[in-house]
Amino acid sequence: MASCHSSPTLVFTVRRRQAELIAPAKPTPREVKKLSDIDDQEGLRFQIPFIQFYGNNKESSMKDPVEVIRKALTKTLVFYYPFAGRLREGPGRKLMVDCNGEGVLFIEADADVTLHQFGPSYLLHPPFPCLEELLHDVPGSRGVTNCPLLLIQVTRLKCGGFIFALRLNHSMSDGFGIAKFMKALAEIACGATEPSLTPVWCRELLNARNPPRISRTHHEYEVENKAKGTMMIPLNDVVQRCFFFGPREVASLRSLVPKHLGRCTTFEVITACMWRCRIRALQLDPEDDVRFIYTININAKVNPPLPKGYYGNGFVLSAAVTTSRRLCENPFGYALELVKNAKSNVDEEYVRSTSDLIVVKGRPHQATTRSYLVSNTTRIGLDEVDFGWGKPIYGGPATGGITSFPQMTSVYVSCKNHKGEHVIVVPISLPAKAMERFATELEGMLRHASQPIMGAHQGLMSFL
Template identity: 30%
Template sequence: MKVTRSEPVLVHAAGDAAVTVREDYYFLSNLDQNVDVLMKTVHVFNSSSETRSDNAATLIRESLSTVLSYYYPFQGALVVRPDGRLAVRNDRRGVPFVEALADEELREVTDVSAPCAAEVLADLVYIDMDSENALEASLLTVQVTTFKCGGFVLGLAMNHCLADGQSAAAFLCSWAETARGVPLSTSPYHDRTLQRARSVPTICFPHDEFTEIEDVSDLAGIFGNMPFVYRSFTFDAGKLERLKKAASEDASTTTCSTFVALTAFVWVARTRALRMRPEQKSKLLFAVDGRRRVNPPLPNGFWGNAIVFACCISNASDLLSRPLSAASRSIKAAISRTDNAFIRSAVDYIELNRVARPSLTATTLVTAWNRLEFRTADFGWGQASHSGPAELPHKEVAMILRGVRDSHSMVLVVGLPLSGVQAFQEMVDQL
């Protein structure tokens, strides 16, 4: 597939709201500081009588100008302040917008593990990296790619410093509302100082999410010397029900959620597939939304990063010798202890350990895209037929996606050394 891009144009906020920003710098919390990576997504709109692909790019560009008056930080640039913190300079530089044409019919761009998927998805998202300084890259870029059939794909690259998944989805839904000419159902709440570290930072809990684990299994060598492949595994409703029962304390009833069951499974299965030594500590990380867990809860519409990483650590021998319910029990406990006190402690930990990032040695990091409401965004021609990530996960990351053709199924995307694929597949087949 060949995609021909136009030259990017800069879109600026429209209306009087564009000049009401008074502060020179937009504050980023400690939970924003550790995620200065791009979040790339694609949103697929198939050809139909309601698609209006002939003017879709124009409508999306004009409504972007409107919504930027509410989400003004996207127009700025990341800077490092004298105290070493990241902030956004409100210089109103604008958001690059690109129109593109594909020379083929709109085909499936929903399986990120499919052959050549990485190349196809890369063509659908514009990355503004011309500057030698990564800090100068745009905080949001937009590309609308029209296919021969009339369908099109909206591709976004958003700096994670500005939004977690829930905030990114809220922005997209607000954007769609402006495109339809209706008031925003929820206005963004911008004051991130609510998540500022305490005046006397106090670490009250062990924060194993940042702990470095010794690589006694030579995992670095395995990943470095073995071909690396991506696979997607579909769990239909029946398989999910069996998995949830296996992960429950009482196998005769279902006592855990789909997320807990899938997360427990991938932690155990990946530990086995990587052939970790019995004494190897295996770490699990997953995001917990803190919006309603802090006291007081964050305001409705809070826009930013409100997630913290919950962590479980187990010797590989214990993880593999015990039933799946033991792993799910550890996950439930990690979720339960992620309360106001823990979240405040995590924020203070980052304040005192400014360069701290979660260590990923011998780690499985689970990210649940199925929980994000990107698909509910309706620009005027109905919801997207698919919304999801536009890049393959890092080697430590497992993605949980919603099934494309069956809303009751889940898809798990993982990357593994070739030597571990069969072992992982066998565990899936046993369900």
């Protein structure tokens, strides 16, 4: 039992039963399955949490979400049986799944709070207070190898709703991959006998070539000169705020786009803005190299495309590098062009070159010094997962930063504001003084574009 202070006005208590191992309902193949060379790079060897908030549903009011999901989980693991195994490390640091059927961790919990007490639906976005209570860190479970690959906690609420939280070993899957698992779990919870989309392993599709050949430039894995310049943001001086970008803010930024850049996506204009404001706020040495890194889905980049049921990591990283001076002193279009080029550089040869580099370089971590890594999760589909209680009020990542260095990352999520309009939520982590400068820089950009910024929770963009 633990008490949680999620805000100055909300205090609640969570009662948990001891974590249990949930194994597949039927015998599954006893085998060893190797991860892809994209899967087992150093930068993915960590745990990533997701969370879903569900309201009460009169049609399901007589059902217990804990029991429904527990039973569905045993059946779903028959199809996704590698999740019930354990990762082992072989020669050359190669990760593989020992499909031993030991099971995934499952926690049953109750909280003396209603969903309404968490606030309006448009306030449900990362970072979530009390995540440690809604997704308990079972001692000894956080390791990459020889540990459960999934940790799930279902917390009943007083109102009849519940919170579903899941922690994933990122080496196994990305956001799209775990969304396929959760959709299958939801389908079986609603009465299906098997998933509508059959899971496919096929991790060899993203393995290095034989012999490997690094044919492209990969700034995202460059070894940095640690003797010079500003290093990573210190963890003891970091605050996180979330910025909302709706139609007005996006239109404001689009008004700054030079005509020669042509069509730009919403993601591109937001990201160029965030990167430029972030570097200005950090006040680095003008000659320091700064790096933007983007996670790019590769399904449309490889031929043939990955199977629809593929649930491994299906992305590569691409980076743009410039100096702090150039990024800060050039117009907005300079940053935007770098972001667009980082995306357009990725084709099938780039993907193959990435797999080869990961093997040749000993499965390295991506660059971290003066880097800003962005992951767009607005379309992974977790907001569609229905266990029988309707779609979640919020469904997606539980934290605003990913990787083992969350202070250098932003995870984009989608939600609706108080007007019911779709907005993109962009969390960012910075030292406290730099955060003040960042907010000023961002407000200045929007004002320069003749689109005033509104106050917190009043307009389409605010910061928390």
